[in-house]
Amino acid sequence: MSQVKKSAAGTKITKAEHIRRAAKKLGKKVRPKDIIADLKKQGITVTSPQVSSTLKAAGYRRKRRGKKAKAIASTAPVQNGLNLEALIAAKELINKAGSIKSAEKAIQAMKKLV
DSSP: OSOOOBBBSBBOHHHHHHHHHHHHHHHHOOOHHHHHHHHTTTTTOOOHHHHHHHHHTTTTTTOOOOOOHHHHHHHSTTTTTHHHHHHHHHHHHHHHHHHHHHHHHHHHHHHHOO
């Protein structure tokens, strides 16, 4: 069993090239174990990390996103107990009032009413 086969022109085809060809043949949502099984039928032995890194370099593996980190960051309180939504609301108030001093005066007036 040959690990690296020769093409018709006589040049060697690397394992990585075999992995890329198998991935192309099997489709975009291919898994490493599928490629390992396909290449094993051809007499080529490859490992899962080898397949994974080759697929990632070839653009077949999607990058994972940190959804949990984003969700926690948007609801996490800031040092003084304000969250992002409260700060955005404060900024809108300052923009409507025209300045920070005007917004502070409006807040002082609200304190008297409450």
